[in-house]
Amino acid sequence: MAEIKPIRAWRYNSELSKNIGDLTSPLFDVVSDKQRKALYQNDFNSIHISVPEGPDPSQRAYELLERWKADGIILQDKLPAIYVYYQYFRMSGSPKEYCRKGFICHIKAYDWNENVILRHENTIPTAVNDRIALLEKTQFHSSPTHGLYSDQNFELEKYMDEAILAPIYETEDYQGVRDVLAVIHDGHAITRFIDFIQDKTIILADGHHRYESSLVYRKRMLEKSQDAKGDEGFNYHLMYFTNTESDDLRILPTHRLINSLPSFNEDEIINRLQEDFIIKPVDDSTILNETIAGKQWAFGLLFKENAYKVRLKPEAIEKLRWPFPKEVRRLDLTVMHYFIIEKALGIPGKDQRQSEHISFDRSFSDCLKKVIQNEAQMAIITNEVSIEEVKQVCHSGYTMPQKSTYFYPKVICGFLYSSIKEEEFTSPIYSPF
Structure with a gap:
């Protein structure tokens, strides 16, 4: 059972929110140093x-937050609500305008073994520790994680479509995306959201480190609170929900860059790949990503002077020795990490997660530029992962290789905050929620 609750959001006062675009920011794990300096x-x-x-x-965030509350910089909404969040965007090379529809509320922070919220990636401990410290000190969620539910009948969209006609915020963000926020206060509609989600399984699309911090914080608080009833604020987490059945759910590919690998030799790498791959030189490296588009187990290899399309021979898949179920074994990314990065480049699978020789880039043009300018020895270009593959892996109980998915666009910070501090989390007596 997936238990969700409306939230009494903290939002910027009406004077400041007139320029809401000046107050928003990218998520902590995608904001660049240059962006940080400007936003600070x-x-x-x-x-x-x-x-x-x-x-x-x-500690700095806690002190600032308390000052903002005291000075009325941010104010807490009087009524619990479901917040509707639409993101309008375009993809490169396409005239279509997409609209990813979703809503924001609290959800119970379920342990992974409860199989209510499913992960498709593992977390890095150091990044989780940073988020835990921040949550523990502030008891505040500055941005929602991204969860996926499935509904082929689009039951909740009618409520969201009605609410978005009267937006409270609208801005264009750093991605060039138009972000629009609206609010649902109607008790009947909120109850419909609660009832509808309760029998769903939620896939965590983005925000694994922030969600993990909620799990750790909840566990710590439960150890301290022997008489906890289960409805305390520390039991809950802020999440943005979208429907997997929508055509506007986009996942971008994340390419691999190889850097500073000792004894790197292009000819030797190609020779090692010949046993398992069909290899074709590509004269125009600028269209390498297009030549592999939509083809299973096909990759682009970018070197300074040459480019290749490589595609795994169908019979070679049986050579994959990693002990994964078929849902994971047959992923493009598993094939890439095993046959190219481990077998051809010599970086063992157990070392790849922390390898200093592997970096990631979502931009094909950036990969091309870095290889040409000797900022990387080579780039491995890959296709995007499909939402069906994400579902299959999550339900298998396994996780995907690191940096497998990049759900686009990213949500932004600053539209609203949520508090799990008990006196700010508890619904007012006049609310049915």
């Missing part, structure tokens, strides 16, 4: 809460 110049930008500065960043 605005004393009220959400970056100060989501990615605080200083030697003790969580």
Whole structure:
């Protein structure tokens, strides 16, 4: 049972929110150093809460947050609500405008073994520790993670479509995406959301580190609170929900760059690949990504002077020795990490996650530029993962290789915050929620 609750969001006061675009920021794990420096110049930008500065960043965020509350910079909404969040965007090379529809609310922070919320990636401990410290100190969620539910009948979209006609915020973000926020206060509609989601399984699309921090914090609080009833604020997590059945759910590929690998030799790499791959030189490296598009187990290899399309021979899949179920074994990314990165490049699978020789880039043009300018020895270009593959892997109980998915666009920080501090989390007596 997936238990969700409406939230009494904290939002910027009406004077500041007139320029809401000046207050929003990218998520902590995608914001660049250049963006941070610019955003820090605005004393009220959400970056100060989501990615605080200083030697003790969580303490700094806590003190700033308390000052914002006391000074009325942010105010808590009077009524619990479901917040509707639409993102309008275009993809490169396509005239179509997409609209990813979703809503934001609290969800119970379920342990992974409860199989209510499913992950498709593992977390990196150091990144989780940073998020735990921030959550523990502030008891505040500065941005929602991204969860997926499945509904072929689009039951909730009619409520969201009606609400979005009267938006409370609208801005264009750093991605060139138009972000629109609206609110649902109607009790009947909120109950419909609660009832509808309760029998769903949720796939965590983005925000594994932030969700993991909620799990750790909840466990710590339960150890301290022997008389906890289960409805305390520390039991809940802020999430943005979207429907997997929508055609507007986009997943971008994440390419691999190889850097500073000792004894790197292009000819030797190609020779090692010949046993398992069909290899074709590509004269125009600028269209390498197009030559592999939509083809299973096909990859582009970019070197400084040459480019190749390589495609795994169908019979070679039986040579894959990693002990994964078929849902994971047959993924393009598993094939890439085993046959190319381990067998051809010599980086063992157990070392790849922390390898200093592997980096990631979602931009094909950036990969091309870095290889040409000797900032990388080679790039491995891959196709995107499908949502069906994500579902299959999640339900198998396994996870995907690192950096498998990049759900686009990313949500932004600053539209709203949620508190799990008990006196701010509890619904007012006049609310049925």
